[in-house]
Structures are given as structure tokens and as C-alpha cells.
Amino acid sequence: MQVKETKAEGLQREIEVVVPASDLEARLQTRLFEVKDQVKLKGFRPGKIPMAHMRKTYGRSIMAEIVNQIVNETPRSVIAERNERSAMQPEIQMTEDEAEAEKVLRGESDFRFTVSYETLPTFELKGTDAIKIERPVVEIADEEVEDQVKRIAENARTFEPKDGAAETGDRVTMDFVGKIDGEAFQGGSSEDSNLVIGSGQFIPGFEDQLVGVKAGEEKKVEVSFPEDYGAAHLAGKQAVFDVTVKAVAKPDALELNDEMAKKMGLESIDRLREIVRGQIESQFGQATRQKVKRQLLDQLDGDYDFALPQKLVEAEYNNIWTQVTRELQQSGKSFEDEDTTEEKAQAEYRKLAERRVRLGLVLSEIGEKAGVIVTDDELQKAVIEQVRQYPGQEQQVYDYFRNTPEAVQSLRAPIYEEKVVDHLLATVDVTDKTVTKEELMKEDEDEIAAA
Incomplete structure (x- = not known):
């Protein structure tokens, strides 16, 4: 096998590999001998098939396997011998001439191909003595923990039906359909949706307009989507929600205790x-x-x-x-x-x-x-x-x-x-x-x- 560097520019490398026809022939003969006892052909006893007949029947397919093996193994070994490391999988270029390729598979021509790759750069590691890191640390106050516990308790609160008008902190169960310029828009409708007034879950201004509603009431809620709203097709748009209030419920007392x-x-x-x-x-x-x-x-x-x-x-x-x-x-x-x-x-x-x-x-x-x-x-x-x-x-x-x-x-x-x-x-x-x-x-x- 002949290996010749044809390009070395910066990290780019190109290597031309030539496997003489004589080397291909030697590999073919070895491989044919290895499989001779395994092949079964009508009219021949196992292991008694003439090599000439073996070559005629299996030579081309076995040579294709040999060529494929060379292409798979050679780049890795060549790069290792050069004490280089390829940044990515090397690119292999072979002849696209079918007649030339056929000569190689018949063992009549040298097998030539090119290996192109980029090497990983070599550099000296520098000391880390000059590196200084300032680690930001937050002291967790008891108030921070208590606020989080209260939020959890709020989410775990139970509600009981209420006959009167909804107030901040009450839960409203409702159906709604959102419209822009009189047309319903995708994602703007829901049924049996629960909303705690004051929770800030909905678009700014929506919850405030539910203060005072009662079960069975219908209400139009007019809002503007924020300019930075996640859905660009809704950002900054004026919308009207047709709301049907189905139930109003008041929360039970909030108690932070073992029972909760x-x-x-x-x-x-x-x-x-x-x-x-x-x-x-x-x-x-x-x-x-x-x-x-x-x-x-x-x-x-x-x-x-x-x-x-x-x-x-x-x-x-x-x-x-x-x-x-x-x-x-x-x-x-x-x-x-x-x-x-x-x-x-x-x-x-x-x-x-x-x-x-x-x-x-x-x-x-x-x-x-x-x-x-x-x-x-x-x-x-x-x-x-x-x-x-x-x-x-x-x-x-x-x-x-x-x-x-x-x-x-x-x-x-x-x-x-x-x-x-x-x-x-x-x-x-x-x-x-x-x-x-x-x-x-x-x-x-x-x-x-x-x-």
C-alpha cells in the first residue's frame, strides 16, 4: 500500500492511497482459501471446489468486500500512524468511472482513493492561576420559605359554592370564547375553566372584570394582549371574550398547620x-x-x-x-x-x-x-x-x-x-x-x- 500526502494546509489534510493490484490479488486469494471449505456448490464436494471456479463464481463479490474493508480501515490506521486526530469522519473519494471501478473488482487495476479530513488542533494548555471566579450566593430568608409555603397552601385550598357575587380570591367556573374583530381565534375558547380571581393566571385585566359576577351570568370581557405576548399573532391585539359564568365558589380558611x-x-x-x-x-x-x-x-x-x-x-x-x-x-x-x-x-x-x-x-x-x-x-x-x-x-x-x-x-x-x-x-x-x-x-x- 502506498500512502502519499497531497495536501497540508492549516488543519486540512488530503492523503492519496494506492493499493496495488498485486496486493488486492493476494488478499483475494487468501479470502478465497478461507471460505473454500464453507462454500457449497452443486456438483462439488465441500472443500473440493477448484480455486479457478471459486474465483469465477465469488471473486467479484469478495473483492468488493475487500475494497470496502480497505476503505473502512485504512483512514483510521493512516491517521494514527501520522500521530494525528481527525476532527470528524474523514471523507473518502474514489473513482466514479464505472469501467475503472470494474477493473479494480476484477483485480486488473490498482485501487486508488483519497482521504480528506481536518485535524484537531494542537495547543499548549495554560495555567489557571489567573482565573478568579465570583460565586453569587443568596441567603434564603425564612420569609422566602414562608411565602412559598403559602403559595402551595393556596393551591391546595378547597372551595365551597357561593350564592353571592364573586370577589377577589373567589373561584369562578366558566365557559368562554375569545374573539378578535368578531372572529374566534385558536386557543381562545374553553369550557368549565376554573379561575381564581387575583391569581394573575389570565391576560392582564381579564380577572378584574370578573369581580361582581354571579353564577348564570353572561359577560363580555374586553382585554388587550400584551405587546410581548408569546403568540406573535395575538400580541398587541384587542380581544373580546364572551364569558358564561357557571359557578362561583369561595375559598376555605387558609391555615398553615400540620393538618394542611x-x-x-x-x-x-x-x-x-x-x-x-x-x-x-x-x-x-x-x-x-x-x-x-x-x-x-x-x-x-x-x-x-x-x-x-x-x-x-x-x-x-x-x-x-x-x-x-x-x-x-x-x-x-x-x-x-x-x-x-x-x-x-x-x-x-x-x-x-x-x-x-x-x-x-x-x-x-x-x-x-x-x-x-x-x-x-x-x-x-x-x-x-x-x-x-x-x-x-x-x-x-x-x-x-x-x-x-x-x-x-x-x-x-x-x-x-x-x-x-x-x-x-x-x-x-x-x-x-x-x-x-x-x-x-x-x-x-x-x-x-x-x-
């Missing part, structure tokens, strides 16, 4: 408070993690600047762009609604793709040097978490991961990244800073770049 907690399956109100505090801690902890990780990645990104495999960048960009355009389509918005243009958005997301690829390579190198690994148990837990996200379809999802190894491996990358981040946070300078809940939960405009 037991209705929820808990032993005491203190146990409910404990659970609520844990949920708040988890929520704040996730937000803290996000901001700490963002600081870490920002500083790493500023420390490295090297050539990137463009196919990796293009693949990442395509993933991002597909998600962005899908979300715009689903929301009914355009780039102009986002105060930008498609060209500016494309440039912005291409930079984001480059950042993600660069950081991915850096984190991968750091993790490799630190001996970070993803265990089978961690992968199994990730699969189980995926399965839980599809209630009622658990078996199908589990079967999918069991039968699709690459799907399981796709779960490895985010786990690996988080473990490398944990490794780095254990080695860099991290100081805590007490912040308010609002400061912690505020999202930066370019928060997506931290992903």
Missing part, C-alpha cells in the same frame, strides 16, 4: 417547610452554577486563540441556526421583531459556534490531562433521566437508547463537560459574594453563549 400538610401526604408543616427550603436551594444552586460556569468559560475563551476545524464549526453552527429558526417559526416572530437582521444573526451565531468548538476542545484537553472519565453508572443515570421525561413512553425510549449506542454516547459529552468544570472549579480561585434573589436570577442577554 397531612392533606398533602406529609407528616407536618415543618416537613413541608423543609422540602420547600430544599427546592429553593436547588433552584438558586442551579442559577449560581450557571453564572459561575459562565465566568469560567469566558476566562478560558479569552486565554485561547487557535485555528479551528471548519467542519466542526459548520456542524455546530447548523445545530444552533436550526434551533434559532425553529423557535422563531414557533413563536411567529421574525429577526426584525428581535431588533436584528438575518445577516447579523448569522454572524453572531457563527461566532457562538466558534466559541463552543474552541471551548469544547480546551475542556476536552484539560479533562484528558486530568484523567476525567464518564463512568457507565453515570451514563445509565443519564439514560434513566431521559426516560423519565417521556411518561407513558418509558419502554420505547429505553429501547431506543438500548438499541442506539450513538444516542447513549451523545449523553456522554455534557456529563464530561460538567465534570471538567467541577475539576477546574476545584483548582481556581473562587470567592463567594452575597447577592439578592433578583440579581442571581437575572439573565444576561448573551447567556446562551455559556452553553
Whole structure:
């Protein structure tokens, strides 16, 4: 086999491979001899078929298998021998001339093909002594816990029928049909819908107009959808809802005690408070993690600047762009609604793709040097978490991961990244800073770049 480099520009490589016809013939003879005893042909005893007849009958198909094996195995071995790592699956180019290909399969011509790929860049890891992280921490006040407990208790309250007019805090059961310019719109109708007046569940202004209604009453509720309403075709529009009130109910007394907690399956109100505090801690902890990780990645990104495999960048960009355009389509918005243009958005997301690829390579190198690994148990837990996200379809999802190894491996990358981040946070300078809940939960405009 002859291997010749025909291109080496930046990270791009092109290798020409020539397998002489004599090598193909030797492989063919070996393979024919191996299968000789396994082949059954009418008129011949097993193992007694003449090699000439074997070649005539099976030579072309076996040669096709040999060529396919060479194409599958050679790129990996050639790249390894060159001490290089391919960024993505190498591209193989063979002759498209049918006559030339037929000569190869008959063993009359050398087999030539080209392997094209981009190498992963090599770079020196830099020290992390200069990295300083400020970890935002929120002190959870007892009032915060109590407010959450009250909200839970509000949702668990029971109601009893009321003869009089509805007041704030009462529950109204109603049918309604929403119309814009006299035409009903999709998603604007419901039957037997329950609404607690003052809960803020409906469009601003809707609930206020239900104060004073009674069971059996019909009322027209006029509202304006907010300018930033999620459904773009409704945003800013004037609407009229034809409401038929079917029942009014008043809430029972709100009591934060063990009896209320037991209705929820808990032993005491203190146990409910404990659970609520844990949920708040988890929520704040996730937000803290996000901001700490963002600081870490920002500083790493500023420390490295090297050539990137463009196919990796293009693949990442395509993933991002597909998600962005899908979300715009689903929301009914355009780039102009986002105060930008498609060209500016494309440039912005291409930079984001480059950042993600660069950081991915850096984190991968750091993790490799630190001996970070993803265990089978961690992968199994990730699969189980995926399965839980599809209630009622658990078996199908589990079967999918069991039968699709690459799907399981796709779960490895985010786990690996988080473990490398944990490794780095254990080695860099991290100081805590007490912040308010609002400061912690505020999202930066370019928060997506931290992903």
C-alpha cells in the first residue's frame, strides 16, 4: 500500500492511497482459501471446489468486500500512524468511472482513493492561576420559605359554592370564547375553566372584570394582549371574550398547620417547610452554577486563540441556526421583531459556534490531562433521566437508547463537560459574594453563549 500526502494546509489534510493490484490479488486469494471449505456448490464436494471456479463464481463479490474493508480501515490506521486526530469522519473519494471501478473488482487495476479530513488542533494548555471566579450566593430568608409555603397552601385550598357575587380570591367556573374583530381565534375558547380571581393566571385585566359576577351570568370581557405576548399573532391585539359564568365558589380558611400538610401526604408543616427550603436551594444552586460556569468559560475563551476545524464549526453552527429558526417559526416572530437582521444573526451565531468548538476542545484537553472519565453508572443515570421525561413512553425510549449506542454516547459529552468544570472549579480561585434573589436570577442577554 502506498500512502502519499497531497495536501497540508492549516488543519486540512488530503492523503492519496494506492493499493496495488498485486496486493488486492493476494488478499483475494487468501479470502478465497478461507471460505473454500464453507462454500457449497452443486456438483462439488465441500472443500473440493477448484480455486479457478471459486474465483469465477465469488471473486467479484469478495473483492468488493475487500475494497470496502480497505476503505473502512485504512483512514483510521493512516491517521494514527501520522500521530494525528481527525476532527470528524474523514471523507473518502474514489473513482466514479464505472469501467475503472470494474477493473479494480476484477483485480486488473490498482485501487486508488483519497482521504480528506481536518485535524484537531494542537495547543499548549495554560495555567489557571489567573482565573478568579465570583460565586453569587443568596441567603434564603425564612420569609422566602414562608411565602412559598403559602403559595402551595393556596393551591391546595378547597372551595365551597357561593350564592353571592364573586370577589377577589373567589373561584369562578366558566365557559368562554375569545374573539378578535368578531372572529374566534385558536386557543381562545374553553369550557368549565376554573379561575381564581387575583391569581394573575389570565391576560392582564381579564380577572378584574370578573369581580361582581354571579353564577348564570353572561359577560363580555374586553382585554388587550400584551405587546410581548408569546403568540406573535395575538400580541398587541384587542380581544373580546364572551364569558358564561357557571359557578362561583369561595375559598376555605387558609391555615398553615400540620393538618394542611397531612392533606398533602406529609407528616407536618415543618416537613413541608423543609422540602420547600430544599427546592429553593436547588433552584438558586442551579442559577449560581450557571453564572459561575459562565465566568469560567469566558476566562478560558479569552486565554485561547487557535485555528479551528471548519467542519466542526459548520456542524455546530447548523445545530444552533436550526434551533434559532425553529423557535422563531414557533413563536411567529421574525429577526426584525428581535431588533436584528438575518445577516447579523448569522454572524453572531457563527461566532457562538466558534466559541463552543474552541471551548469544547480546551475542556476536552484539560479533562484528558486530568484523567476525567464518564463512568457507565453515570451514563445509565443519564439514560434513566431521559426516560423519565417521556411518561407513558418509558419502554420505547429505553429501547431506543438500548438499541442506539450513538444516542447513549451523545449523553456522554455534557456529563464530561460538567465534570471538567467541577475539576477546574476545584483548582481556581473562587470567592463567594452575597447577592439578592433578583440579581442571581437575572439573565444576561448573551447567556446562551455559556452553553
